[in-house]
Amino acid sequence: MKATERSTIATAFQEISKRAVAHVRELKQNKPYILVGAATCGRAAGALDVLKTFREEIKKRNLDCPVIEVGCMGHCYAEPIVIIGKPGYPPVCYGYVNPVIAERLVNEFILGENPCPEFVIGALEANDILPSFQDFPRAKYEQKIILKNCGHIDPTDIEQYIAAGGYTGLAKAIDMPPEAIINEIKKSGLRGRGGAGFPAGRKWQYGRDAKGTTKYIICNADEGDPGAFVDRAILESDPHSVIEGLIIAGYAVGARYGYIYVRAEYPLAVERVGIALKQSKKLKLSGSNILGSNFNFDIRIFQGSGAFVCGEATAMANSIEGKAGTPRPRPPRMTTSGLFGKPTVVNNVKTLAYVPQIIKNGASWFIKTGTKDSPGTAVFALAGKIVNTGMVEVPMGTTLRQIIFDVGSGIPNKKLFKAVQIGGPSGGCLPEASLDLPVDFDSLQNAGAIMGSGGMVICDEDDCMVEIARYFLEFTQRESCGKCTFCRLGTRQMLEILTDFTQGKGKLEDIDNLEKLAEEVKAGSLCGLGQTAPNPILTTLRYFRNEYEEHIKLGKCPALMCQHLIAYYILPDKCERSCDACIGSCTVEAITPNKKRIKVIDQEKCVKCGTCLKACPPQYNAIVKLSPPSEVPK
């Protein structure tokens, strides 16, 4: 590349960046502003009503205060979340906001001088008036690299992203020779965040070295793992970071086209990526002659149609080609013959989101975080029985205990921790003994789980491990594409055995059969789906074998979860004559009072939905679950 061209790229970007900074300054400086978190998780909690209220209140009072729709900050437990910035105050984050609180915030904080500390979760900066996020125990562990912008910028406004330092990496990359970029990524040790942890730099090198003029990059956003939502949150909150990473990858590999393969189940993500692509094209940051250079790169969105197996690279290629998404045998590798038979590099959303920052700040900056073999941060979606559900980003090497108890604030309702499920249907359940395990690609693999796409579901003492294994098997069995016999029939057989266990029909020798079958399915399947499908069974058998045995020998579910093995029962000496809460709550009218007005459950009618248990007032606590059902007195 000639020196003149190099300078034109820098000046072209400087121009764009100057305009963006001016735009944001005009938007936020010297006046109050309101950010409303309205990603899918926020919307489920009613963020759109809050947004509407804010807009109406501001309009009614004729205030100069922009109300900006942003993405997800990661504190999903407190949705809907609102951040209000006002000159003289640090930006303040409010949780559990509803339209009534929204109105009050406008009246008292925007118009008045009362920051309403009763609704505050924390201020974004340390200060003297309000508690700040830095005071939280989680602040000690959290370190945000790819979630940095999430919840702070408007995902539909490219200038806010640029003003936050976005596209600097791209401008720098296009000034570098492609080999230098690949070397930088190699030096950073960035490993694929899709689950397997394959070094991204090496993959790019294969793609670059592959023969052929047409090459493709695919961004894998087919986040099919139930329990994982990091990719969705990033695409909804900060789509430009992924697009920037994709373009850099395209430049490094020498590709002309990029695809973003998003699940159709994420309509908001599809919409926001679409808007982002249009904006980047308008500013000449993607499309032809990017930033005035001679590099052309076009990105298309492809909507997946709801097949888990399409998260596998070769199946994804088939799906984009318009075929059923069944995997292809490897070799040839995707980097040799992938999409339309051309060399193709497939990278996960998170992997690509790291790329711009690595290029911008250098590999040596990146390897400062994390462990030697797994540099950088790990992003997890915390869900299940945990107080602070949401997204967390911690350096690799943080222990599970720190993530669950310090960042996630532990288990709600004073229950005991039982297991943590990592990596979705391909991962495993780790028990309390594994909690001090540092989280990185290799240590999780050794323990029987995988990093996966970052889903971390926490189970407490009320969760049955056999049922969890059955649930995952049901999922993989349903999603198996049917190409390999072992996966197609093996998962079915394993599911049947597990279903028998949860219904109290199991036989002891079936445990051995299950183990044998699991190993065979692992060995006999072509793609990751079949190879990892038995993981939930193998880990639960490894760590919770006694639960299996109790199900089989005693017909008892120790966690009182398996519906066939439990019965609801009202303790006659605890039930209160004058209370009929359970009768009204019962969805199938299975509860009737007897002559003494003590309530009795008709076990024939009962569908075991548990509504009565929740309805029974805590001062009586008269309803219990019994297992096995034969324990109910006649």
Added chain:
Amino acid sequence: MERNKQSVNIARIRCKTSYSLTKGSSFARIEAGEDIVTKVNTATNETERQQIIKETGLILNRFARKKQHLIPILQGVQGKLGYLPREAMIEIADYLNMAAVDVYGVVTFYNQFRLNPPGKHSIRVCLGTACHMKGGYITLDAWKRRLKINSGETTPDREFDLDIVACVGCCTKAPVTVVDGNPEGQVEPTRVDGILLGFGHEYGTKDKEKSESN
């Protein structure tokens, strides 16, 4: 056209045999005892048929005749018609110059595509890990009980259709049900009744009132 009709018939036979041969066949949504062939719907009368062909044609015009556009086309047609009737699949096959059985194969492979007409309101129960553990399966049972249909079906009055979805990514609001595209958090059996009542439907309370008046 004639050839395509034949191939759809062959597809039906093939599906039947492959199912009966393997019993546990993984053709994704075949549950035990369910006959996939009945799932293909055709237009009931000539005007509906014309309508389907017209709408399908409008979508097809937006795409080049390349096989790689099959899935976007199917998504477009389903977006318009709500489901994929036999006529539409045959039209698409003709347009892309491929056998109808291959279109059918792709349609039945992906969970997103449906072969029966949708109801006025769509109910999607999330069965992701977090939802399952917080009782998503109980919620699904409640929906089934109230609507008196199984997942993948539409109520006879075409008011509601019920289906499951693997995960909508709102794990923090578990158990989630997506009602008409809006994810609703913490949907437990009592909220199922509440949502139905919100639509002005008394699926939830009918039985109760009856037994009270008796």
